[in-house]
Amino acid sequence: MVGDSYGWLWNNPLTREVARCPKRVGDLIWSEKKGSSIQQVTPLLVDMLNIPSYARWFVRIAGISGATAVALGAYGAHVFYRREYPEELKQVYETANRYHFLHTLALLGVPLCKRPKLAGALIATGTAIFCGTCYYYALTGSKNVRQYTPYGGMLLIVGWLSMAL
Incomplete structure (x- = not known):
């Protein structure tokens, strides 16, 4: 499902429910990482750490x-x-x-x-x-x-x- 580095995030019941939301709501929280052969779902929080x-x-x-x-x-x-x-x-x-x-x-x-x-x-x-x-x-x-x-x-x-x- 998701790499081990994000396993702690999936153990949270609230996070699992948000990930199950319809695509529009889920897009607010989750983004898909492109460029890899396997589409991995990563939290937007990780992307926000890349602030200039x-x-x-x-x-x-x-x-x-x-x-x-x-x-x-x-x-x-x-x-x-x-x-x-x-x-x-x-x-x-x-x-x-x-x-x-x-x-x-x-x-x-x-x-x-x-x-x-x-x-x-x-x-x-x-x-x-x-x-x-x-x-x-x-x-x-x-x-x-x-x-x-x-x-x-x-x-x-x-x-x-x-x-x-």
Whole structure:
């Protein structure tokens, strides 16, 4: 049936059921290896390990971004929210931190896109501009950089759309 290297996968009852699904659903999970005399069914997961090195950089960027989001979230919870700041600034800080986390997770999916360089660059730049300007405004109260926030938001929207291409 399948080579010994994938035997552990076939012992899972859920995997066996997915493999029995109709061709359309099964294609989402399984791909057939071509070029050999015997058609072997291999998991798509193995094919995903062949991600180009330039796309893996976005996983590293996501790691740094995630660590930064956690640190800024902790600062917000333990220092920023306890100080006497206007409620509007606290909401802006919370929005920036939420978007920071969400788009950090989006960066993890970038290597699976058809055009990872485009999607990753747009999402990383959009996150930096959108969240950076929101953090700056919330922490300083200065509206000098708030004019650039919509540009970061537009980059995020285009980044999400480029993941669908």
